[in-house]
Amino acid sequence: MRSLARLLLAPAVGSLFLWMIVPLAMTLYFSVIRYNLMEPGEHAFVGLENFRFFVTDPSFGTAILNTLLLLGSVIVITVVLGVLIALLVNEPFPGQGIVRVLLISPFFVMPTVNALLWKHMMMNPIYGVLAQVWRAVGLTPVDWLSDWPLLSVIIMVAWQWLPFAVLIFITSLQGMNREQLEAARMDGATWLQQFRFLVLPHLARSIAVVVMIEMIFLLSVFAEISTTTGGGPGDASTNIAYLIFKQALLGFDVGVASAGALFAVVLANIAAAFLIRLVGKNMDR
């Protein structure tokens, strides 16, 4: 059985390995040479110069902070709200099917459209829906993108990823052992106790999966930022991905882009290590 198990793993591991190794090797190579698309033919070895340039950008520290803030906030929002919503729609009620489709609908929208939707239809301080709601209750509308750029991006991204969490939690809850819950209820356990001692442990693994997968995607949020705030004002909503874009892709400097990408990988590994400590033990209970 053991060798069969290994055989079953082979296609997945093999294809991913190739997919990872070739771009990684090229990126490593590009990061230590001088390679600018606008200057073909000059590929001199420059050692750590590209890394130095990337790291000495005045926005580097802010970009890392913003990346982590974005990551952490969206994960917390989606997991907490996701669990609550999944619990809410778990038991049958009239219109459950439609409600479920409505709940997962934001995930279907393309990120660029999502960004434009929020920027113009919702968050614009003059003609956005939120501004109109604010005015209706007598407050001055909030200038979301100028005053709270990172928060605005967090809201947009959380809205888009909430369905992902909800869907995974709904699926997980469907597989819960009903008999156990019934027994607990008959023993007089309150809803809160049931939640804490039965439901939450059951959800632990799917929470871990959601956290890890979202981490991977949220580290490279890009479309929302470039469409709405352009990384600004200043560098208030610049994250590492946008910094790479701005510094490297706009200048067509493949060397610095590769150095930046490697930094992003390092950052991702650190974030992963931290999150694994937090939720990883739930993975293989």
Place this chain on the structure above:
Amino acid sequence: MTRKPLPALGLTLAVSLGVTAPLAANATDIVVATVNNGHMIEMQKLTHFFEQANPDIHVKWVTLEEGVLRQRVTTDIATRGGQFDVMTIGMYETPIWGRKGWLQEIKPDATYDVDDLLPAIRSGLSADGKLYAAPFYGESSMLMYRSDLAQKAGVTFAERPTWDQVRDAAAKMNDPKAGVYGICLRGKPGWGDNMAFITTLVNAYGGQWFDMSWKPQLESKPWHDAVAFYVDLLKKYGPPGSSANSFNEILALYNEGKCGMWVDATIAASFITDPKQSKVADKVAFAQAPQQVTAKGANWLWAWALAVPASSKNAAAAQKFVNWATSKAYIELVAKEEGWAHVPTGTRKSTYANAQFVAAAKFAPAEEKALASANPLDSTLPKSPYTGVQFATIPEFQSIGVTVGQQMSAALAGKESVDTALKASQTAAERELTKSGRLK
């Protein structure tokens, strides 16, 4: 229920491979990459006329948003990908790429009348005397104001007012309680967004990006005065959310009647005077972009042009297409199909000499004057080592422009003082130029 994945899988794989099998074509296929602006969509719609006249050529289109398009075509042309036969590029890329030999020289036929092209546009799209991209439409910038609001406030404008006069007018026209803001200007970070405007403002204050030894001048007096003026003006008389507004956002505001004045691309004029999309279509008047210390470089110059990459495999067919789309006949075709108010402008002298066009487009005289006064080869008061009016035609500019744009946006949003923003901008510009070796 049992799953039978294998047959279904085989079928879908076969279908997908079938899709990628090359089509046997006896016609030459050319792929045109373009921006999704109105005039280009128009060109796409009229392609069948070209194909009828040239039955051996079939045109395929790739239409993308500006930022994505630029990314895509630059990656392709720099790696000699050969994916596109005709690229729509701007006045920023053309001289750079032309000098590198990445573009084919445009060789129009005799009926093209290349001398009919507006001189500034032509020189902006050439390098070393050779034309490397044929202009499809061109634009400058000008002041567009609400004639009704101006009248109500008792304001009149000289043909080219000063910025001080504009500020006074904005103060008079500003009425936030009635939902009208004195002036709307770009603020979203981007080298082609807020920086296009701010560069012309700095030019008007007598400043420049880099001096003759390529030292960035962002902490000089003209920059300081211009940016301080800009921040103050918008804070007092501009709409909220300015630091995230670019062309489209302000267009929406203007068409809803919320802006008293707007300084932006001349192409906006065709939108704000169109009753189908503007509530104030008949209440708009025009003046030249404001000056201050000088009128040099006060209004910008941009053209979207069609170029043929050197790596294209269907160069002859591509050249024919470029010829067709930028010819006088094409303009007449659009006029016949859509009306003179919708022709692509800003490229040829003959367009502005056409009586029907001038009659249909209220903005024609102001636009023509703006285009005539913009000169990419000489747009700053002190002498500059770069060409370009609202940008510097060097590869490092995009990156510098975005970072400085971010800083300007921060100053506008009140997150930083003007001095801090300019200092950070200066550092960024120096960094980029040192890396590329331009600044020793």
Place this chain on the structure above:
Amino acid sequence: MDLTSPNGQRALLWIRTIAAWLVALLIFFPILFMLLTSFKTELQAIAVPSVWIFTPTLDNFTHVQERSDYLLYAKNSLITSVVSTVVGLVIAAPAAYSMAFFPSRRTKDILMWMLSTKMMPAVGALVPVYVMAQTSHLLDTTFALIVVFMLSNLPLMVWMLYSHFKEIPPEILEAARMDGASLLTEFRHVILPLAMGGIASTGLLCLVLAWNEAFWSLNLTAANAGTLAALIASYSSPEGLFWSKLSAASVLAIAPIVVFGWFSQKQLVQGLTFGAVK
């Protein structure tokens, strides 16, 4: 009020229903707004205050149909998403099965490594992948996109399937094995039905991720293999008002997946509970 009494239960049901609908509508609202906008004229779309009552028009949809080759883009999106998801599931399921039921010391490491293949931001890997595609003459082909999407989503599929497989109690498998079931039978008749909800949701999520993937779709394609991401990109932020047209294009781009989503969530509802199985 006694919540366990029938009246109490009914009240609870109504509270839950109202709360659920409220939350769903709140979350759905921006999309509803976009849906409405797709039937407005451009002028109505930018109106302040927003226009809620208006005569709907189909102009935007016809415009999209005339101007862009919607069917080509939709076909490409369909092919690339579906094939990449199906192939991915076929590769991921055995891997997840192997790690869930035959775990070794290496399992967690392998899982983490798979996830780490996604750590490099696409923005940084653009040129290497582009050059790779170029040298293998795969630029502007649906094949290239299928491969890229499949490999991008493979780690997710493995993780999600692993998680769902882990929720199957090992006793059931033991029982089947003791009855002499072979590996394939075990997979088909025991695991598949139990994990169907999980497989369906994994498939749906990865399908949507491939559907919405814009970075590689735009950079690796030209005129032939463009997906709906290219359709959207051709309506985003041109010079000029574009809200209602973009909304119409988006509605057309989302329409097929909403259908998928509806069917998939039916699978979730039908997911068997363990009580029933026992």
